[in-house]
Amino acid sequence: MSAKVLIVDDEKDFLEIMAERMEARGMEVxxxxxxxxxxxxxxxxxxxxxxxDLMMPEMDGFKALKxxxxxxxxxxxxxxxxxxxxxxxxxxxxLGAMDVIExxxxxxxxxxxxxxAKAPLRNKQG
Amino acid sequence: MDxxxxxxxEMGLQFFGRMSASISHEIKNVLAIINExxxxxxxxxxxxxxxxxxxxxRLKTMAEKVKLQISRADGIIKNMNRLAHSIDETIxxxxxxxxxxxxxxxxxxxxxxxxxxxxxxxxxxxxxIPTAPFFLMNLLWLCLxxxxxxxxxxxxxxxxxEETENSVLIRFRRxxxxxxxxxxxxxxxxxxxxxxxxxxxxxxxxxxxxxxxRLLKNxx
Numbered sequence: 001m002s003a004k005v006l007i008v009d010d011e012k013d014f015l016e017i018m019a020e021r022m023e024a025r026g027m028e029v030x031x032x033x034x035x036x037x038x039x040x041x042x043x044x045x046x047x048x049x050x051x052x053d054l055m056m057p058e059m060d061g062f063k064a065l066k067x068x069x070x071x072x073x074x075x076x077x078x079x080x081x082x083x084x085x086x087x088x089x090x091x092x093x094x095l096g097a098m099d100v101i102e103x104x105x106x107x108x109x110x111x112x113x114x115x116x117a118k119a120p121l122r123n124k125q126g
Numbered sequence: 127m128d129x130x131x132x133x134x135x136e137m138g139l140q141f142f143g144r145m146s147a148s149i150s151h152e153i154k155n156v157l158a159i160i161n162e163x164x165x166x167x168x169x170x171x172x173x174x175x176x177x178x179x180x181x182x183x184r185l186k187t188m189a190e191k192v193k194l195q196i197s198r199a200d201g202i203i204k205n206m207n208r209l210a211h212s213i214d215e216t217i218x219x220x221x222x223x224x225x226x227x228x229x230x231x232x233x234x235x236x237x238x239x240x241x242x243x244x245x246x247x248x249x250x251x252x253x254x255i256p257t258a259p260f261f262l263m264n265l266l267w268l269c270l271x272x273x274x275x276x277x278x279x280x281x282x283x284x285x286x287x288e289e290t291e292n293s294v295l296i297r298f299r300r301x302x303x304x305x306x307x308x309x310x311x312x313x314x315x316x317x318x319x320x321x322x323x324x325x326x327x328x329x330x331x332x333x334x335x336x337x338x339x340r341l342l343k344n345x346x
Binding site: 011013014017018020021024055056057058060080082083102103104105107 | 147150151152154155157158159160161162163165166169191195238239240241
């Protein structure tokens with residue numbers, strides 16, 4: 001079964017091209033340009049993984065991470081970051097992020113992470 | 127002129143560090159888009175090897191997007207270079223419009239992140255004044271940072287530059303959230319030290335929902 005992924009980033013060009021490349025790898029991809037929009041989508045749909053930029057206008061990745069985890073505790077969230085100190089990455093993991101990956105990201109690595117994100121859900125579904 | 131090197135140097139470094147971190151973040155975002163375009167090109171060439179045709183129009187669009195990102199990065203780096211050179215001479219004569227436009231470009235990502243819209247109104251004619259451009263931008267940043275906190279629900283700040291006979295007024299207006307509690311923290315020693323360096327003064331007009339920075343046209 002293909003992975004269902006939501007990518008959240010305020011850089012539209014980045015979103016479009018990531019979605020295209022991930023779809024070419026067989027994933028079902030949705031996109032959102034803000035955490036607020038992503039939250040509405042998370043409430044409506046279930047995703048195997050959410051790939052989210054840490055630095056976004058108004059609701060940043062940390063706030064969004066907390067809110068998403070409160071809303072859907074099982075949600076696997078992989079954070080993308082252009083530039084964040086190590087302590088912030090550790091903080092994100094403590095808040096429940098599955099991983100923090102630095103931009104520019106390697107899509108093969110990201111695909112592996114998405115596959116790993118699917119595993120706990122698969123096990124849970126039996 | 128009292129430069130208070132200890133305080134202003136430390137604040138200057140903090141300001142420079144903050145702007146540099148933001149610039150490096152912006153550049154990484156540009157690199158990420160270029161990286162994905164390169165990745166997509168790789169995907170296309172793999173598909174072509176398997177006999178799938180490549181749409182030349184698609185390649186053209188990708189090339190245009192990469193060029194756009196390179197131009198974006200070029201603008202970011204030029205601004206970084208101008209910021210770095212703004213401390214070459216502590217006091218120099220500057221075109222105030224250009225200094226404020228550079229300041230706006232450097233702080234754009236901060237205002238966007240906080241969801242605040244800043245409307246800039248410059249005077250109709252060019253304005254040159256002797257000032258300490260780096261410290262002026264540092265003080266403008268502290269004023270803008272405060273103004274964003276004081277912008278209230280409207281999240282809009284007007285930055286108005288006006289020329290008077292002997293001075294230049296830089297006003298941060300529409301501060302609907304300006305409260306007594308906020309004013310207990312502003313202006314602090316940080317702002318006061320920079321005001322000394324710039325031989326400027328700052329007034330807070332609670333009733334008019336604005337703060338105004340007055341720079342002399344002729345620094346001593």
